[in-house]
Amino acid sequence: MSRYKWRDLLDINSKTKAYCSPLSCIAHIDINAFFAQVEQIRRNFSVDDPVVCVQWNSIIAVSYAARKYGITRMDSVFDAFKKCQNLVPVHTAVFRKGEDFWQYRDDCGSWYTEEEKMLTPEKNKVSLDPYRRESRKVIKIFHEWCDLVEKGSVDEVYMDLGRIVFSDLLFSDEFDDFVSIRDQFKNGQYDLDDYLPPLPRNLTISFKDGEDYNPDKNPVFQDWDDILFCLGAMTTDKIRQKIKDVLGYTTSCGVARTKTTAKLGSNFKKPDAQTVIRNSNVADYLDNESFELTSFWSMGGIIGKELSLLLELPSEKPLRHIRESWPVSSDDLTAFIKEKTQQKTTDNERFYSLPAESLQQLSDKVFQLARGDYRTTLNPRPMIRSMMSNKNLRGDSCRHYQDCLAWLEVFSGELIGRIKELEQEYERIFVPKTLTISTRTPGFQRHSRSSGIATGGRIKAKDLMELGTKLVKELDAKYGSTKDYYPLTNINMVISNFEILESGRTIIDMFGKQAQVVRKSGDDFLEVTDERLQPDESGTKRVLRCEPCKLDFDEETAFKEHSDFHYAMKLSESLNGVNEDSKNLSYGERKLLFSGLKRNNSGPKQSDNKKRQITGRNGDIYKYFNK
DNA sequence: TACTCACAG
DNA sequence: GGCTGTGAGTA
Numbered sequence: 001m002s003r004y005k006w007r008d009l010l011d012i013n014s015k016t017k018a019y020c021s022p023l024s025c026i027a028h029i030d031i032n033a034f035f036a037q038v039e040q041i042r043r044n045f046s047v048d049d050p051v052v053c054v055q056w057n058s059i060i061a062v063s064y065a066a067r068k069y070g071i072t073r074m075d076s077v078f079d080a081f082k083k084c085q086n087l088v089p090v091h092t093a094v095f096r097k098g099e100d101f102w103q104y105r106d107d108c109g110s111w112y113t114e115e116e117k118m119l120t121p122e123k124n125k126v127s128l129d130p131y132r133r134e135s136r137k138v139i140k141i142f143h144e145w146c147d148l149v150e151k152g153s154v155d156e157v158y159m160d161l162g163r164i165v166f167s168d169l170l171f172s173d174e175f176d177d178f179v180s181i182r183d184q185f186k187n188g189q190y191d192l193d194d195y196l197p198p199l200p201r202n203l204t205i206s207f208k209d210g211e212d213y214n215p216d217k218n219p220v221f222q223d224w225d226d227i228l229f230c231l232g233a234m235t236t237d238k239i240r241q242k243i244k245d246v247l248g249y250t251t252s253c254g255v256a257r258t259k260t261t262a263k264l265g266s267n268f269k270k271p272d273a274q275t276v277i278r279n280s281n282v283a284d285y286l287d288n289e290s291f292e293l294t295s296f297w298s299m300g301g302i303i304g305k306e307l308s309l310l311l312e313l314p315s316e317k318p319l320r321h322i323r324e325s326w327p328v329s330s331d332d333l334t335a336f337i338k339e340k341t342q343q344k345t346t347d348n349e350r351f352y353s354l355p356a357e358s359l360q361q362l363s364d365k366v367f368q369l370a371r372g373d374y375r376t377t378l379n380p381r382p383m384i385r386s387m388m389s390n391k392n393l394r395g396d397s398c399r400h401y402q403d404c405l406a407w408l409e410v411f412s413g414e415l416i417g418r419i420k421e422l423e424q425e426y427e428r429i430f431v432p433k434t435l436t437i438s439t440r441t442p443g444f445q446r447h448s449r450s451s452g453i454a455t456g457g458r459i460k461a462k463d464l465m466e467l468g469t470k471l472v473k474e475l476d477a478k479y480g481s482t483k484d485y486y487p488l489t490n491i492n493m494v495i496s497n498f499e500i501l502e503s504g505r506t507i508i509d510m511f512g513k514q515a516q517v518v519r520k521s522g523d524d525f526l527e528v529t530d531e532r533l534q535p536d537e538s539g540t541k542r543v544l545r546c547e548p549c550k551l552d553f554d555e556e557t558a559f560k561e562h563s564d565f566h567y568a569m570k571l572s573e574s575l576n577g578v579n580e581d582s583k584n585l586s587y588g589e590r591k592l593l594f595s596g597l598k599r600n601n602s603g604p605k606q607s608d609n610k611k612r613q614i615t616g617r618n619g620d621i622y623k624y625f626n627k
Numbered sequence: 628t629a630c631t632c633a634c635a636g
Numbered sequence: 637g638g639c640t641g642t643g644a645g646t647a
Contacts, residue, residue, distance in 0.1 A: 034636095058637065060636095074637080121638090128640075153636055153641080301634050385642095392639075446630090 002196035002223050009166070009196060009224065015148050018162035019258075019375050022279075023225050025161040025232040026378075028262035029240065029253045031138065032271035034155035035061035038134050039090035041248045043106070051088045052080060055126050056119065060092070064271045094124040097397070098406040100413025100461050102127035122397040125410050128154075129417060136425060137247055145239050150378040156266075158259050160378050161232040168231040175231075177203050196224050205230050208237065212276050213268065213285055225279050229255055233276050240274065256282070260296050261372040282372030287317045296369050307366065310340050322370035330360075330367035337363050384422060384430065386496035389414040392489065399487040401480065404439075404472045411493035412464040419459065419495075429503045431459060432495035437471040440490035441479075449474050453495075468493055 254265020
């Protein structure tokens with residue numbers, strides 16, 4: 001006889017109830033060393049190349065190949081080189097001060113001078129757009145499988161596998177193991193409060209080697225929760241395989257009853273592995289792998305540390321100590337915390353001030369965390385509230401009004417790019433109604449100015465620029481002459497109060513008239529065919545003209561590069577994620593596409609700025625001037 | 628609503 | 637350690 005009831009099983013078929021069921025099945029997946037993997041694939045390095053992702057002189061992500069040399073995120077690039085001669089540092093994309101588009105500088109050729117190529121924080125702002133974009137592609141794959149996905153951050157998600165494992169158990173043709181319970185279910189021979197039948201004999205499904213955390217080698221299938229976890233793990237395995245095949249990223253995954261334990265599980269084996277923490281093994285997992293209260297998500301900071309002190313947790317198996325000291329309910333734990341906090345000391349002042357209500361919540365949480373049974377819902381990402389583009393300034397990179405304007409260009413470009421991506425993701429139009437500019441002085445004083453945005457329809461970079469300029473002017477007029485204003489130490493632009501409109505037009509409508517992608521047989525390259533991009537035969541001299549850009553090209557290679565640029569723009573603009581074309585491409589082909597993305601979709605705008613065409617040896621064609 | 632703080636990655 | 641993002645609490 002099972003410990004679980006039919007009600008528990010049926011609950012996991014409900015998005016709203018599943019997380020509460022004792023049979024809940026939650027997965028956490030994170031992409032290993034995400035930024036480093038993005039750069040490794042973009043630049044066509046192998047998984048064995050010790051790639052690190054770099055921002056200025058700091059390392060912000062370390063590939064697993066680089067970790068073998070003992071390189072960590074704390075190392076500077078310089079230190080890392082000392083540990084590994086063959087280090088492959090790849091800098092993030094950047095916005096250049098005064099430009100409203102980001103680009104990777106690693107492969108962009110010679111149109112910048114050496115001085116300009118230097119990636120310094122004084123003249124550049126890091127762009128994380130490439131990672132957000134890749135993240136979206138990954139998350140889209142999760143959504144193809146799972147009806148309830150929570151984006152934890154740019155590189156991790158939670159999935160409620162309830163409906164998947166429910167239907168695997170009761171309906172899937174793939175498994176013959178469950179005929180008995182299926183018959184019972186189909187014929188309605190059960191009551192919600194009946195216990196589930198005993199497990200079938202001779203099960204054919206099984207965990208993959210090592211994915212079931214099972215140090216004591218207990219019988220693997222003791223009850224239906226074990227079966228469901230196994231089915232869940234089979235699904236996450238397929239999802240992760242798909243991500244690897246289509247996008248190239250390796251991931252780590254944990255499957256367990258709650259979000260927090262699933263997250264601890266995904267961290268257990270890295271990279272490219274998954275771990276199931278079955279309910280019968282949770283306590284052992286928490287104790288044997290030396291987890292502490294502070295190991296849980298949201299407990300990593302001051303609260304967790306002070307709580308640990310307050311509860312006088314031993315360093316050895318602190319979570320077992322919690323379970324054994326407060327075995328019955330959280331009430332005793334609450335009482336203990338109350339008593340402790342009333343002995344006011346400097347250490348626990350913060351708890352002293354906690355209202356009784358949140359104290360009860362906190363102790364419930366601790367009680368459940370220690371048992372691997374702290375249940376929280378999976379929250380789909382709420383609609384956007386605001387969007388900020390921010391720059392911390394050092395030295396004198398913003399010493400007057402004109403410098404502010406140069407950074408405004410960057411902010412406008414970044415925010416417009418992000419709005420565009422949002423619009424594609426949600427198939428809506430996002431119109432911000434408020435714009436705020438804030439500055440911070442060398443004395444860390446903050447000043448800000450806001451204004452309503454009155455645009456008819458979609459907002460443009462120009463709109464942000466104009467309004468932003470007005471606000472920067474106001475700030476400059478009021479504070480600019482005071483002694484302690486310039487050079488600014490921070491400036492940022494925030495757009496908020498979004499109006500979200502239905503977009504009647506689909507992506508295809510917006511881009512359908514433009515370039516079509518065709519594959520030339522026997523050629524690995526993808527080319528753009530568009531009447532406006534066709535070469536113009538005139539007399540002896542062949543002029544290659546790009547009509548939308550009003551640019552002529554003498555050399556075919558330059559023109560081809562330019563076409564590729566359009567293609568890359570089209571690709572990145574029209575595709576929110578994995579498109580139908582790239583789905584069917586091989587890994588190598590997909591990488592080829594990716595490596596074509598040298599700059600972002602904003603690009604220099606013909607109408608907004610003067611620019612001069614120069615011939616870059618590597619085919620890059622723009623030099624961009626402000627005045 | 629604006630601002631700060633805590634926490635995470 | 638630099639940077640970005642979120643949610644909760646507060647005035």
